[in-house]
Amino acid sequence: MRIAFAGLRHGHIFSLYAMAEKEPDVTIAGIWEEEPAALAAARERIDAPVYPSLEALLADESVDAVAVGDYYGIRGQRVIAALRAGKHVIADKPLCTSLSELDEIERLSREKNLQVGIMLSLRYDATMRLARTLVQEGRIGTIRNVACTGQHPIDYPQRAGWYFEPGKHGGTFNDIGIHGFDAIAMVTGLQYGRTLFARQWNCYAPECPHFLDSAQVMGEWANGAAFMSDVSYCAPSPSGYRLPTYWRFTFWGADGMIECRFHSGELLLARNITETLPDRSDEEAMRAFMQKAEPVVYHPEPIDDNELREFIRAVRGEETYLPPRSCLDSTRIALSIQHFADEHTV
Numbered sequence: 001m002r003i004a005f006a007g008l009r010h011g012h013i014f015s016l017y018a019m020a021e022k023e024p025d026v027t028i029a030g031i032w033e034e035e036p037a038a039l040a041a042a043r044e045r046i047d048a049p050v051y052p053s054l055e056a057l058l059a060d061e062s063v064d065a066v067a068v069g070d071y072y073g074i075r076g077q078r079v080i081a082a083l084r085a086g087k088h089v090i091a092d093k094p095l096c097t098s099l100s101e102l103d104e105i106e107r108l109s110r111e112k113n114l115q116v117g118i119m120l121s122l123r124y125d126a127t128m129r130l131a132r133t134l135v136q137e138g139r140i141g142t143i144r145n146v147a148c149t150g151q152h153p154i155d156y157p158q159r160a161g162w163y164f165e166p167g168k169h170g171g172t173f174n175d176i177g178i179h180g181f182d183a184i185a186m187v188t189g190l191q192y193g194r195t196l197f198a199r200q201w202n203c204y205a206p207e208c209p210h211f212l213d214s215a216q217v218m219g220e221w222a223n224g225a226a227f228m229s230d231v232s233y234c235a236p237s238p239s240g241y242r243l244p245t246y247w248r249f250t251f252w253g254a255d256g257m258i259e260c261r262f263h264s265g266e267l268l269l270a271r272n273i274t275e276t277l278p279d280r281s282d283e284e285a286m287r288a289f290m291q292k293a294e295p296v297v298y299h300p301e302p303i304d305d306n307e308l309r310e311f312i313r314a315v316r317g318e319e320t321y322l323p324p325r326s327c328l329d330s331t332r333i334a335l336s337i338q339h340f341a342d343e344h345t346v
Contacts, residue, residue, distance in 0.1 A: 004029040004063045006078055008042040012092040013069025019308040032057045058085035073168040076101030083108035090117040090311045093178050095331050097170030106328055117311035118327040122183040126300035127260040127267045132187045140253030143188045143225045148180045149245040153237035154204040164208040172215040173338040176231040182330035191222040192333045198341035204233050217337050270295035
């Protein structure tokens, strides 16, 4: 597979570039970046041929897929252009910033039989996959409630300036929240139902009052399971990515609960015990009962997989862990919540 990179204005795209360099069946055809300073900065990190224009990149018949990492507000246009040119697409998240763009991306990918992949890293975490397995096995029964936190540091001085320019970011739910929404859908197997409440406001970047860095949502999945999440840019820096609230998930079912955290390597399972509590005077029976009631902690082995490998399998028509178009479903969840919040922001 020959991949060309279009847009290099977010650090995540360099992670994808590094993945591509390690894959024996992938050749990096070249790169393109519209903004001269961003291109110069990128060339200090990577060594690849440079296309003179996006049109030249898309006209290159040797290119099978385009990796998109431009600023958020223009990604949808880049993705649509690549699909129209007959290229598969893999993109950093968010894929796009409007539901109308997503509609067109879905239409083109179906009509042209092209794959669209998104960098959704929680899919490749061992604890998240174990949570999915335990839920599918019915270990906690029907899912009733879900909560997740995914707070990030704002890191205002360190982030790319375009983040805070009007029209280029597209919203915190769409930027951060998609990871959590996608993970919940993966673990539970549920479709999203409706948004009941979504609030966004400026709190941690007072230098840019129009940048709504805080985001909380309450919603409902298709089976009626309640859902609440905070995906604000409110974590302290630089420790925010190591705190327990960085992608922490709790799934409550009719028969128990699961709690897990991204990159923690640990999952907790607690189940209801339906047996009658023994007579407290029978210490041995009580001790055995309490041992049976004790939550179980798992430490699953890491997953040797990533977004690019899964994308390649999808392009080849091989079996994938999740349906290839599930990333578009998660994008729709994120955009629908973002749209709700935009409509109700005063």
